[in-house]
Amino acid sequence: MISILGAGAIGQLLAHKLTDASFECQLIVSDTDKYSSEDWQFCDLDKNISSNQLQSSVYSDTSPLELVFVCVKAPQLQSALDSISHRLGDNSQLVLFQNGMGHEVIAKHFVADQNIFFASNTHGAYRKSSQSLVYAGKGQITVGALTQQSSPQWFNQLAQANTGLAIEWASDIQPILWRKLLINAVINPLTAIHRCKNGELIKEQYQSQLLALIDETRRFAKEMKFGFAEDLKAIILDVIKQTADNYSSMYQDVVAERTTEIDAINGYLLDQMESKQFHAPHHWALWSQFHVQYPPLKRLAEENSKSFDQLTYHVTQEHGTERPYTGQYNMHHEQGSYKCVCCGSVLFDDKGKFESGCGWPSFDRAQNNKAIAYRADNSHNMQRIEILCAQCGSHLGHVFEDGPTETGQRYCVNSVSLDFEPAK
Numbered sequence: 533m534i535s536i537l538g539a540g541a542i543g544q545l546l547a548h549k550l551t552d553a554s555f556e557c558q559l560i561v562s563d564t565d566k567y568s569s570e571d572w573q574f575c576d577l578d579k580n581i582s583s584n585q586l587q588s589s590v591y592s593d594t595s596p597l598e599l600v601f602v603c604v605k606a607p608q609l610q611s612a613l614d615s616i617s618h619r620l621g622d623n624s625q626l627v628l629f630q631n632g633m634g635h636e637v638i639a640k641h642f643v644a645d646q647n648i649f650f651a652s653n654t655h656g657a658y659r660k661s662s663q664s665l666v667y668a669g670k671g672q673i674t675v676g677a678l679t680q681q682s683s684p685q686w687f688n689q690l691a692q693a694n695t696g697l698a699i700e701w702a703s704d705i706q707p708i709l710w711r712k713l714l715i716n717a718v719i720n721p722l723t724a725i726h727r728c729k730n731g732e733l734i735k736e737q738y739q740s741q742l743l744a745l746i747d748e749t750r751r752f753a754k755e756m757k758f759g760f761a762e763d764l765k766a767i768i769l770d771v772i773k774q775t776a777d778n779y780s781s782m783y784q785d786v787v788a789e790r791t792t793e794i795d796a797i798n799g800y801l802l803d804q805m806e807s808k809q810f811h812a813p814h815h816w817a818l819w820s821q822f823h824v825q826y827p828p829l830k831r832l833a834e835e836n837s838k839s840f841d842q843l844t845y846h847v848t849q850e851h852g853t854e855r856p857y858t859g860q861y862n863m864h865h866e867q868g869s870y871k872c873v874c875c876g877s878v879l880f881d882d883k884g885k886f887e888s889g890c891g892w893p894s895f896d897r898a899q900n901n902k903a904i905a906y907r908a909d910n911s912h913n914m915q916r917i918e919i920l921c922a923q924c925g926s927h928l929g930h931v932f933e934d935g936p937t938e939t940g941q942r943y944c945v946n947s948v949s950l951d952f953e954p955a956k
Contacts, residue, residue, distance in 0.1 A: 534686075535560050535589070536601045537612055539567075541657040542629055543603035544665045546697075547586045548574045553695040558587040560600075560616065565590075565662075573664040591615040599625050599686055601651070602639075605781075606630040606796035613642050625684070627651050627675065631781065632796025633713050636678050648678040650705050652712050655697070656778065668778070672698035676705025711760055714753060715771050717801045717815070718745045720782035721794060721822045727783065731776025734769070741814070748814045752805060786826050794822060799902060806901065816901070820922070823905040827925030833874035837926075840873075844948040848874055848926040851911075851918070852946075856891025859947025863887070867955040869899065873948065875924035879903050880943070882955075888935075888942055893950065895943040896935045904943075906931065919943060 534550060534557040536543045543559060550557045561567070571583040589595070597619045604612040609630060613620075625647040628635045639648045654671030675687055683691075683701040691699050702708055722733055722742060733742050746765050753761035760767065785792040798819055805812045827833075837849050846852035856862075861870070870880040870893075880895045888894035898904045902922060909918040909930065919928045928949045935942040 533558065534599050534601060535597050536603055537616065538603035538605075538608075539565065539588075539662075540603060540605070541659050541665060542653060542655070543601070544572065544574075544586075544659065544663075545655060545657045545667065546601055546603065548572070548584055548665065549695045549697050551584050551586060553693045555690075555693070555695075556587075558589050560589050560591065560597075562615070563590045563592050567663055569663060571663070573660075575660075575664070575666045577667055577670060593619070595619065596621055597624055599627070601627045601629060603629045605785075605791075606632050606635065606793045607791040609635055610638050613638065617642055623647070625649065625686075629653055630796060631712075631716055631793045632800055633709055634796065634800045639678075646677070646679050646681065649675055649684075650678070650709060651675045652705070652708050656775075658784075669775075670698075672700060674700045674702050674705070674708050676702040676708070680704075707758055707760070710753075710756070710758060711767070713797060713801060714749050714764065715768055716780075716782075716797050718742070718749055718768055719772060720780040721798055721818055723780040723783040724786045724792070725818075725821055725825055727787070729776065730772050730778050730780060733772055741818075744814045745818060748812055752808075752810055752812065755808065755810060791828060792826070794819075794828075798822070802902060819902060820905045820907070823922040824907050824920060824925065827905070827921070827923060829875040829877070829924040833872075833921075833924035833926050836874050844873065847946045847948050851927040853929075854892075854946045854948055859892060861893040861945075861947040861950055861952060862891060864893065864952065866952065869953045869955075870895075870945075870950045871953055872921040872924060872926060872928075873951040874926040875921060876951070877903060877921055877923040879921065879928070879950070880945070884943075886935075886937065888944070890942075890944055892929065893945045893947055894935075895945065896937040896939045896941055898943070904928070904931075919945070921949075 534555055536547050537560045539559045539561050547557055547559050570585045572586045573583050575581050620642050624643050626639050626643050627649040629651045636648055652674045656669030657665055657667050659665055719730055723730055726738055746768050750764040753764050782792050837845055847854055867882045869878050871878050878899050881899045884895040884897040886894055905920045905922040907918050909916045916930045919931050929945040932942045933940055
């Protein structure tokens with residue numbers, strides 16, 4: 533039995549194709565998901581519409597799961613696996629279909645390393661409704677293991693069957709996952725920011741940013757010694773051309789106000805770039821631009837701000853400023869972390885704090901570079917860089933290039949934007 537965790541577009545595509553090829557499979561769906569019929573519609577590449585009676589199972593069922601194709605999106609991976617953990621045993625195997633990388637960190641809490649597999653999918657599909665799928669473009673699925681091993685028996689059976697999925701085994705899946713991640717890290721956030729189809733990225737108004745990101749990505753791929761590095765520009769431009777009429781999954785997520793895969797794609801990439809001390813100003817600017825436009829915890833901040841006093845609300849939600857020398861953290865020297873008062877995200881810590889004499893708490897660095905978003909502020913006849921909480925978009929203060937330490941930076945932050953947590 534092949535179990536497919538998640539009834540999104542890819543999950544349904546796999547269920548239809550495997551059912552047609554006479555594999556025993558089931559969709560595992562949330563206990564709260566309601567499907568009105570056992571019939572699931574499928575529109576193929578020739579626009580022919582058919583239906584299958586797909587088996588389904590809910591999270592809370594107790595039957596053991598042997599082979600699970602995990603087709604939920606990256607932000608739901610942890611919670612989805614938590615929900616079926618009681619059905620996973622020593623021999624259970626997971627095949628991870630998520631965009632981005634680093635998902636094995638979560639999967640290792642549920643199954644052994646040798647039972648973790650990755651799948652890179654290039655088939656196109658989208659849902660017209662909860663039980664109606666449109667097959668939008670033929671691609672292939674490349675599968676590989678977390679640990680070096682030969683292809684397992686279940687894969688060999690799939691590869692030999694007439695599924696129409698073009699399934700291939702990769703002895704080393706990492707370069708394939710990296711190739712897809714680097715493509716997605718350029719295309720997906722740009723289409724979300726500009727709210728456009730993939731093909732529109734080559735328009736003149738977007739071309740400068742696109743080419744700068746491609747060049748920076750190519751240089752990082754060369755530093756990582758990926759075999760495809762020299763061809764990466766042509767690869768990305770070809771993907772844009774081949775998928776010109778498509779809306780990226782990240783674009784679709786922001787339009788639907790769903791949590792995006794930005795952390796698993798661009799967040800993972802930036803972590804790797806930082807670990808290699810690779811200078812990537814264009815990718816950092818892209819991260820910031822995306823989070824200024826789509827802070828994932830904005831609603832949480834808005835809800836929490838309803839209970840704020842007038843000053844805290846004015847500063848965090850209306851981009852105000854507290855009077856100098858009045859904030860409780862201006863002359864604060866305890867060890868610990870400074871969190872966003874609106875959403876609780878960690879922003880700074882005591883190691884980066886210093887006395888600047890400006891009258892506001894000052895830091896020479898963020899605790900994590902991904903925690904802060906930046907945008908130009910030309911208010912009050914000044915040219916400044918405003919700093920925002922990347923997670924919720926709340927105003928923190930400004931950053932200046934006159935810091936006394938090796939970073940050269942001075943993050944000038946309003947005390948009321950912060951909530952201090954002492955070190956344990």
